[in-house]
Amino acid sequence: MNLSPEQIQRYARHIMLKEIGGPGQQKLLGAKVAMIGAGGLGGPAALYLAAAGVGSIRLIDDDDVSLSNLQRQILFSSEEVGLSKVQCGEKRLTSLNPDCKVSAVNHRFAPENAAECIGDADFILDGSDSFQTRFDVNQFCHENNRTLISGAVGRWTGQVSVFKSGRPKNEDAQDKLPCYRCLTPQLPETEVSCAEIGVIGPLTGIIGARMAMETVKEITNAGQSMAGRLWIYDALSGDSRNIKLPVDPACPCCSSN
Amino acid sequence: MQLILNGSPKETEEGVTLGQFLKELGLPEKGLAVERNLEIVPKSVYDSTQLEAGDRLEVIQFVGGG
Numbered sequence: 001m002n003l004s005p006e007q008i009q010r011y012a013r014h015i016m017l018k019e020i021g022g023p024g025q026q027k028l029l030g031a032k033v034a035m036i037g038a039g040g041l042g043g044p045a046a047l048y049l050a051a052a053g054v055g056s057i058r059l060i061d062d063d064d065v066s067l068s069n070l071q072r073q074i075l076f077s078s079e080e081v082g083l084s085k086v087q088c089g090e091k092r093l094t095s096l097n098p099d100c101k102v103s104a105v106n107h108r109f110a111p112e113n114a115a116e117c118i119g120d121a122d123f124i125l126d127g128s129d130s131f132q133t134r135f136d137v138n139q140f141c142h143e144n145n146r147t148l149i150s151g152a153v154g155r156w157t158g159q160v161s162v163f164k165s166g167r168p169k170n171e172d173a174q175d176k177l178p179c180y181r182c183l184t185p186q187l188p189e190t191e192v193s194c195a196e197i198g199v200i201g202p203l204t205g206i207i208g209a210r211m212a213m214e215t216v217k218e219i220t221n222a223g224q225s226m227a228g229r230l231w232i233y234d235a236l237s238g239d240s241r242n243i244k245l246p247v248d249p250a251c252p253c254c255s256s257n
Numbered sequence: 258m259q260l261i262l263n264g265s266p267k268e269t270e271e272g273v274t275l276g277q278f279l280k281e282l283g284l285p286e287k288g289l290a291v292e293r294n295l296e297i298v299p300k301s302v303y304d305s306t307q308l309e310a311g312d313r314l315e316v317i318q319f320v321g322g323g
Contacts, residue, residue: 159320243296
């Protein structure tokens with residue numbers, strides 16, 4: 001499929017990048033992405049992916065917009081309080097870029113409805129607000145060989161990684177890449193949702209945009225994948241760093257033992 | 258021997274494992290990850306990971322919000 005004259009204009013700043021170019025833009029237009037959680041992280045991630053020309057985005061969330069969301073959830077406006085997040089998101093993203101086909105999935109992701117929620121999406125962004133959901137998403141991605149782009153926030157700290165569990169680190173390596181449970185084997189004693197511990201607004205934009213960035217890289221094979229690495233950002237100090245993330249040989253999800 | 262824990266020097270005995278060191282600190286087992294010299298140490302190998310002088314350790318609290 002060739003790019004139309006409008007598309008060449010719309011994506012001109014991508015097309016001039018040697019790592020993207022016309023072929024990369026076509027990969028983006030053909031990509032299928034699912035977003036678990038359309039909140040603080042899913043919102044900015046979805047806005048950037050839709051703007052970038054990702055062809056299909058499934059927004060998965062069963063929440064309605066509430067007033068306490070608007071301090072950080074830039075996908076929504078004040079008039080939308082009380083309305084379904086995924087329906088508002090669908091409207092906003094479609095008007096941002098008609099190339100992007102948005103599916104509003106008004107469900108809470110759970111193991112029972114995982115296949116229905118995810119559909120044929122190849123790239124799964126997890127910006128959910130619960131460790132149990134994160135474990136379930138990781139399990140689904142591990143079993144179904146999907147690439148998981150994971151972002152999380154709490155208070156002033158955020159983390160981003162990409163998980164391609166079970167796949168080799170590189171072409172001739174015996175070493176496998178880790179999954180989310182290699183980092184977080186057990187459920188923490190307390191849930192640490194934003195509603196319980198608070199979160200600084202712009203942090204969700206930084207982490208959500210970083211999730212979109214890594215998704216674009218995975219789709220187009222630009223640069224170095226974050227698989228096997230974890231990025232940690234501390235907003236108070238302004239410090240960030242990449243840490244190597246090895247496989248846990250006793251991982252409850254991806255270990256073969 | 259001296260380690261660097263969350264950016265500050267910390268004295269501990271020679272030959273201590275990461276598992277023993279964390280017990281000394283009295284940290285909870287769940288909800289934390291430990292980074293040693295810019296690499297996460299999987300929880301299952303804490304007791305077989307022998308610390309060395311000069312190791313830089315960071316205790317990372319998981320965040321799970323969205």
